[in-house]
Amino acid sequence: MIATDAALLEQALSGAEDAFTALYRRRQGGVYRFALQMTGSAAVAEDVTQEAFLALLLHGTRYDETRGTVASFLYGIARNLVLRRLDRRAWAELEIDDECAGPEDLLEDLTRRESIEQVRQAVLSLPPVFREVIVLCDLQDSSYEEAASALDCPVGTVRSRLNRGRSMLARKLRGVVCAGRSIECSPKIS
Amino acid sequence: MQSEDFVAAALRKLAEQDAGRQAPEAVEASLVQAFGRRRARKKLAPIALATLAAAAAITLFFARIQPQPKQIAPVPVTQPPVAVAAAPVPIPKATPKARRVKRQPREVVTQFFPLLDVAPPFERGELLRVTVPASTMRKVGLPVREERLADPVYADVLVGQEGLARAIRFVSYEQ
Secondary structure, three states: OOOOOHHHHHHHHOOOOOHHHHHHHHHHHHHHHHHHHHHOHHHHHHHHHHHHHHHHHHHHHHHHHHHHHHHHHHHHHHHHHHHHHHOHHHHHHOOOOOOOOOOHHHHHHHHHOOOOHHHHHHOOOOOOOHHHHHHHHOOOOOOOHHHHHHHOOOOHHHHHHHHHHHHHHHHHHHHHHHOOOOOOOOOOOO | OHHHHHHHHHHHHHHHHOOOOOHHHHHHHHHHHHHHHHHHHHHHHHHHHHHHHHHHHHHHHHHHOOOOOOOOOOOOOOHHHOOOOOOOOOOOOHHHHOOOOOOOOOEEEEOEEOOOOOOOOOOEEEEEEEEOOOOHHHHOOOOOOHHOOOOOOEEEEEEEOOEEEEOOOOOOOOO
């Protein structure tokens, strides 16, 4: 039988190295990608992953199973670490261009231009409150409940931020392919 | 294609591209090391406290046989007399420097660290000033540099009515 995250955490906190390693291997990818997609920096993602699991070791006793999963607890830790690192000046609301044409055939255009990196930049250019829900729900496949637990906000807030974030992203991505321009105002964080 | 579908497809492509990305193996190695250190510290903590309590008890035993002088603060050293110059330079009768009163070093103490996990109710006690190696500070979790571990430091040990060393605090002097 596969041990749950909560069981592994409990064993790890009581000194079982195997349980800690198993929990790390199961969850590190998600934490690393979350930090990477939030910051755009592999080095920061690496640091955040390490610090998040260290924090889990030190403060894991604060985990309350009734308030969410271990994964969302870890995302919550990682989120705080990410926000601490980011320059808040980079989070200013960006100008959104509404003058572009409709999105017909834009996906084909994107594919042709091999512009996945531009999608990444568009995500990175979102204000953090919208970026984190997009990263958690759309890129990490977290449920709304998990995201709400990680972000310490109601599920309704996650839904509304997700809708608004996707709309902003749609406008930004239209800007990517509109008139052959690339994204102009995406802060690249390294 | 609708705007929502377009965004969903774009995000799906990004998610697919990132799906295999993971933290480098060095992160796991580093965390496993940290885990081992933490486990070792947890195992050693009760032993360290017991050792500290025993050391404090032994120190107290000797401290009672050979009572320490009450005042162990560094005694201010009087300045050697200043040679009077032979040249006929008028010397002011009393300079402000000569009148200045030497300040006693200020005593700075840490909080008390308990030495007993479970102690009988405290009724009365005695505070004894002793000298212990700086390594004792590390045993209660205070930071001490490696090269200073053997240095003597002042400590106040609180001894309860039953004669047990209950708590310790560390003392330093600030000029």
